[in-house]
Amino acid sequence: MSVVTIERKVLEKNDTIAAQNRARFAQHRLFVFNIVSSPGAGKTSLLERTIEHLKGRLRMAVVEGDVQTDFDAQRVARYGVPVVQIVTHGGCHLEARLVQDALASFDLAAVDLLVIENVGNLVCPANYDLGEALKVVALSTTEGDDQPLKYPGMFRNASVLVINKIDLLPYVNCDVATIRRHALQINPALTVFETSCTTLAGIPAWGEWLAAQVAAARA
Amino acid sequence: MHELGIAQGILEIVRQYVPEAQAGEVRAIKMRVGEMSGVVPDSLDFCFGAIVADTAYRGAFLAIERVATRCRCGACGREFSVDHPAFVCPDCGSPRVTLVAGSELQVVEVELAEARAEAP
Numbered sequence: 001m002s003v004v005t006i007e008r009k010v011l012e013k014n015d016t017i018a019a020q021n022r023a024r025f026a027q028h029r030l031f032v033f034n035i036v037s038s039p040g041a042g043k044t045s046l047l048e049r050t051i052e053h054l055k056g057r058l059r060m061a062v063v064e065g066d067v068q069t070d071f072d073a074q075r076v077a078r079y080g081v082p083v084v085q086i087v088t089h090g091g092c093h094l095e096a097r098l099v100q101d102a103l104a105s106f107d108l109a110a111v112d113l114l115v116i117e118n119v120g121n122l123v124c125p126a127n128y129d130l131g132e133a134l135k136v137v138a139l140s141t142t143e144g145d146d147q148p149l150k151y152p153g154m155f156r157n158a159s160v161l162v163i164n165k166i167d168l169l170p171y172v173n174c175d176v177a178t179i180r181r182h183a184l185q186i187n188p189a190l191t192v193f194e195t196s197c198t199t200l201a202g203i204p205a206w207g208e209w210l211a212a213q214v215a216a217a218r219a
Numbered sequence: 220m221h222e223l224g225i226a227q228g229i230l231e232i233v234r235q236y237v238p239e240a241q242a243g244e245v246r247a248i249k250m251r252v253g254e255m256s257g258v259v260p261d262s263l264d265f266c267f268g269a270i271v272a273d274t275a276y277r278g279a280f281l282a283i284e285r286v287a288t289r290c291r292c293g294a295c296g297r298e299f300s301v302d303h304p305a306f307v308c309p310d311c312g313s314p315r316v317t318l319v320a321g322s323e324l325q326v327v328e329v330e331l332a333e334a335r336a337e338a339p
Contacts, residue, residue, distance in 0.1 A: 001246075001330055001331065001332065002330070002331045003328050003329070003330055003331070004236050004237060004328060004329045004331065005327075005328045006232060006233070006236055006326045006327060006328050006329060007325065007326070007327060007328070008232050008325065008326050009324060009325050010225055010228045010229055010232065010324045010325065010326060011225075011228065011324060013228070013231075091221070091224075092221050093221060123257050124221045124257055126257055127256060127257045127322075127324070148304075149304045152255070152304045153255050153257055156255070156306065156318070184314075185304070185305045185306065185307065186304060186305075186306055187306065188306070188307075188314035188315070
């Protein structure tokens with residue numbers, strides 16, 4: 001019996017391409033975030049409200065990731081924002097290569113803020129770097145306040161938590177203070193926003209925070 | 220369910236070290252898989268078995284070492300294992316902790332049954 005030493009990361013190929021994406025974003029001084037959540041938490045609605053809030057101030061572009069259909073890309077396109085839909089055909093997460101291919105469709109020199117909306121899934125996307133500056137995890141109040149403890153990998157790897165659908169709090173068994181406590185237990189560095197895409201509560205605070213990130217990337 | 224893609228990645232890495240001509244000698248592929256890697260060992264094992272079945276590497280199997288989640292406290296330097304989901308130092312209570320183990324997803328080495336092999 002002989003042994004061949006290997007010591008290689010399985011995802012190193014993805015990490016290499018993610019680093020190439022990151023270098024390209026830096027070259028264009030682009031702020032890029034990767035938004036993740038379970039299916040139906042309201043990622044696309046949050047993007048729509050964000051586009052409305054930042055309209056005329058920032059040039060946005062969106063990469064949409066879904067298992068099937070281009071419904072989300074159609075929704076974003078209605079706002080006149082450049083958008084590319086990646087259909088994974090069953091794949092549970094976006095990989096850096098898919099994003100790299102999608103970038104060919106944009107004029108990055110004419111973009112200030114690029115949003116990558118990942119496939120709805122709180123597990124796999126945590127471990128695939130796409131080249132983004134940071135991950136935003138969206139969690140809706142209908143999912144319950146114990147989600148951060150159930151999916152620690154995602155909450156640990158994210159920098160921002162958006163607690164969405166706060167207008168539904170009177171009707172669901174969910175406590176925002178408990179979400180915050182659980183999330184900060186996993187990741188005390190999280191920046192937290194509370195939003196409703198129906199009443200627009202919290203959208204200005206979130207939008208202004210994003211605008212500040214874009215300004216910092218431009219500086 | 221991305222274990223299939225991970226399994227393909229493992230075989231791709233092994234191919235770079237053990238050429239097709241020696242494929243039949245490959246036995247255990249030692250893996251290090253952290254608890255926070257998002258990979259389920261049983262599922263990975265199943266997927267790997269499925270993808271090597273039709274290749275010259277069909278004698279290969281995964282020997283997975285599960286790595287527990289460990290953190291180091293940025294305030295007092297204490298290293299501790301995280302066995303319940305709370306990233307807080309048990310000594311000084313500081314939340315300023317960094318992950319030192321648990322996110323691994325690595326191919327460590329392969330065992331060959333007969334002839335010697337050399338790494339590139």
